[in-house]
Amino acid sequence: xxxxxxxxxxxxxxxxxxxxxxxxxxxxxxxxxxxxxxxxxxxxxxxxxxxxxxxxxxxxxxxxxxxxxxxxxxxxxxxxxxxxxxxxxxxxxxxxxxxxxxxxxxxxxxxxxxxxxxxxxxxxxxxxxxxxxxxxxxxxxxxxxxxxxxxxxxxxxxxxxxxxxxxxxxxxxxxxxxxxxxxxxxxxxxxxxxxxxxxxxxxxxxxxxxxxxxxxxxxxxxxxxxxxxxxxxxxxxxxxxxxxxxxxxxxxxxxxxxxxxxxxxxxxxxxxxxxxxxxxxxxxxxxxxxxxxxxxxxxxxxxxxxxxxxxxxxxxxxxxxxxxxx
Numbered sequence: 001x002x003x004x005x006x007x008x009x010x011x012x013x014x015x016x017x018x019x020x021x022x023x024x025x026x027x028x029x030x031x032x033x034x035x036x037x038x039x040x041x042x043x044x045x046x047x048x049x050x051x052x053x054x055x056x057x058x059x060x061x062x063x064x065x066x067x068x069x070x071x072x073x074x075x076x077x078x079x080x081x082x083x084x085x086x087x088x089x090x091x092x093x094x095x096x097x098x099x100x101x102x103x104x105x106x107x108x109x110x111x112x113x114x115x116x117x118x119x120x121x122x123x124x125x126x127x128x129x130x131x132x133x134x135x136x137x138x139x140x141x142x143x144x145x146x147x148x149x150x151x152x153x154x155x156x157x158x159x160x161x162x163x164x165x166x167x168x169x170x171x172x173x174x175x176x177x178x179x180x181x182x183x184x185x186x187x188x189x190x191x192x193x194x195x196x197x198x199x200x201x202x203x204x205x206x207x208x209x210x211x212x213x214x215x216x217x218x219x220x221x222x223x224x225x226x227x228x229x230x231x232x233x234x235x236x237x238x239x240x241x242x243x244x245x246x247x248x249x250x251x252x253x254x255x256x257x258x259x260x261x262x263x264x265x266x267x268x269x270x271x272x273x274x275x276x277x278x279x280x281x282x283x284x285x286x287x288x289x290x291x292x293x294x295x296x297x298x299x300x301x302x303x304x305x306x307x308x309x310x311x312x313x314x315x316x317x318x319x320x321x322x323x324x325x326x
Contacts, residue, residue, distance in 0.1 A: 009164075009200055009203045011148045011149035011151055011163065011164050011167055012148055012151070012153065012161055012162060012163045012164065013161070013162045013196055013197055013200060014159060014160070014161055014197070015134070015160040015161060015162055015195040015196060016160070016194075016195050017098075017160065018158055018159070018160070019095060019136060019158050019159070019160055020091065020158065021138075021157035021158035023091035024091060024092070024095075024136065024138045024157065024158075024182070025138060025139065025157070026091070027088075027089035027090070027091050027092045028089075028108060028138050028139070028180060030085075030088040030089060031058050031085055031088070031089075031108070034058070036056035036057060036058045036070075036108075036110055037056060037057060037058075037068060037070045055109070055110075055111055055112070055115065055117065056070075056109075056110045056112070057070035057107045057108065057109050057110070058070075058085060058107065058108040058110075059083050059085070059105065059106070059107050060082065060083055060085050060086040060089065060092060060096075060106045060107065060108065060182075061080050061081065061082055061083065061086065061096070061103055061104070061105055061106035061107075061184075062080065062081070062083055062105055062107075063077035063078045063079070063080060063081075063105075063287060064077065064078035064079070064080075064081060065080075065081035065082055065083050065084075066083065067083040067084055067085060069105075070107065071105070072104065072105040072107075072122075072125075072185055073104060073105050073185075073287050074239065074240075074287050074288060075237060075239055075273050075285035075286065075287045075288045075292075076237070076267075076271055076272070076273045076274075076285075076286075076287065077274075077286070077287050078274070078286070079274075079286055079287075080103060080104050080105060080287065086106075092106075092182065095136070095182075096184065099134070099184065099186055099192070099195075100189060100191035100192050100194065100195070101132075101186040101187050101188065101189040101191065101192040101212075102186065102187040102189075102212070102214075103184065103185070103186050104131075104185040104186060104187070104287065105183075105184075105185045106182065106183070106184045106185070107182070107183050108138070108180055108181070108182050108183075109180065109181050109182075109183050110178050110179070110180045111144065111171055111172075111173045111178070111179045111180075112173065112178060113173060113175060113176045113177060113178065114173065114174065114175075114176070115172070115173050116170070116171075116172040116173075116174075117170055117171040117172065118170065119147075119168055119169070119170040120168070120169070120170075121165070121166055121167060121168055121169070122165040122166060123166060123240050123242075124166060124239070124240065124291065125165050125166055125185065126164045126165070126166035126167075127164075127188045127203075127204070127208070127209045127210065128208050128209060128210060128311050128312045129166070129210060129289060129291045129311060130187060130188050130210035130211070130212050130289025130290050130291050130310070131185060131186075131187065131188065131289050131291075132162055132185070132186050132187075132188050132192060133162070133163060133165045133183065133184070133185055134160065134161065134162055134183070134184040134185075134186065135155060135160075135161045135162075135163060135181050135182070135183055135184075136159075136160055136161075136181060136182040136183075136184070137155045137156055137157050137158075137159055137161075137180075137181050138157060138180045138181060138182055139157065139177070139178060139179060139180040140154070140155065140156065140157060140179045140180070140181075141175050141177055141179070142154065142175070143173065143174040143175030144171075144172070144173045144174070144175060144179035145171070145172055146163070146169060146170070146171050147169060147170045147171075147172075148163050148164070148165070148167060148168075148169040149164070149167040149168060149169065150168075155181075160195075162195075162196065187212040187289055188209060188210060188211055188212060188289070189211060189212060190204070190211055193209075207312050207313040207314070208312040208313075209312055209313075210289060210290060210291060210310055210311065210312055210313070212284075212289055212290050213278050213279070213290065215276045215277060215278065216277050216278060216279045217277070218262070218263070218277040222277075222281075223258045223262065223263055224258060225296075225298065225299075226256050226258075226263055226281065226296045226298070227255075227256055227257060227258055227324065227325035228255065228256050228296065228298055228303065228305065228322040228323055228324045228325055229253065229254070229255040229256075229322065229323050229325070230253075230254055230255070230304075230305045230320050230321065230322040230323070231251045231252065231253055231254070231320060231321075232251065232252065232254055232305070232307055232318075232320050233245060233249050233250070233251060233252075233307075233318075234249070234250040234251060234252040234268070235249075236252070236254060236265075236292075236307065237254075237265065237267050237273050237285070239285070239288055239291065239292055243309075244309075244316070245307060245309055245316045245317070245318035246316065246318070252268040253268055254266065254267065254268070255325075256275075256294070256296065256305070257272070259272065259274065262274055262275065262277075263275040263277070263283060265285075265294065273285050273286070274286035275294070278290070278293065280295065281295050281296045281297070282294070282295040282308075283295070290310055291309065291310050291311070292307075292308070292309055292310070293307075293308045293310075294306070294307055294308075295308070296322070297319070297322075298322060298324045302321065303321070303322045303323070303324055304319045304320060304321055304322050305319070305320055305322045306318070306319045306320075307319075307320065
């Protein structure tokens with residue numbers, strides 16, 4: 001229950017700890033002579049859209065540590081890793097390592113002078129989907145603002161913010177100077193909740209937050225035994241879609257394959273979506289939360305794969321017949 005008496009928390013929260021604004025700027029300046037890349041949207045590792053406004057990024061963590069990736073990543077790519085830029089930023093490394101949860105993308109995001117972004121929602125980047133997006137202002141001024149769910153913010157250097165960016169939001173910079181934030185995506189864990197104000201405790205302990213489990217090791221034998229093929233709803237790997245596991249809908253063929261180092265789901269377009277083992281033959285997608293998992297039940301008399309879609313503690317499950325690999 002928040003201060004307004006609602007079970008839904010506020011759209012943003014000022015987190016612990018306070019940060020050293022001067023050290024953040026000093027780290028940022030190690031990359032200011034480099035021409036940053038435009039913000040882009042990728043799908044299956046290919047650019048499908050690029051920002052038209054002056055909206056540039058410098059990735060310090062990205063899929064596979066690729067310094068050219070300006071997007072937040074997602075399923076279907078490599079594990080997130082530090083880029084070469086982070087090696088020159090000791091304080092940013094310190095800040096990132098202090099965040100208690102598995103880190104995904106971390107990007108300096110530069111909104112150019114006299115630039116207004118378009119209103120939009122970042123689907124599923126919120127705790128009910130197991131994700132949190134954190135903002136660390138580095139360079140800003142009074143004419144730079146964020147409107148988040150109808151509330152206008154002027155976040156300041158040295159502050160550390162969470163925002164629910166699955167809600168409608170718009171950024172704007174009406175001044176003559178650049179506005180730069182370090183934006184960090186992290187999986188929600190009980191430890192992450194300790195950074196939030198005390199009045200958020202009931203929310204994080206309640207049914208509306210999806211907490212992620214740590215990855216576990218998987219043996220060569222388990223990888224071999226998990227290989228199979230199955231038919232499932234076609235939106236299984238389209239995580240930005242709000243598909244349902246129930247009701248008549250288009251189906252597609254999928255398979256679970258051994259990549260030599262781990263397991264992956266092969267999509268109908270022959271793209272590999274690598275998997276993270278959670279124990280009990282259950283797996284989430286690399287680059288994504290437990291919002292979507294697959295569990296192999298191939299030792300059953302009737303072999304199957306169990307699909308799960310989650311939002312908070314609410315789970316929809318669908319068992320589908322599976323054919324173990326020869």
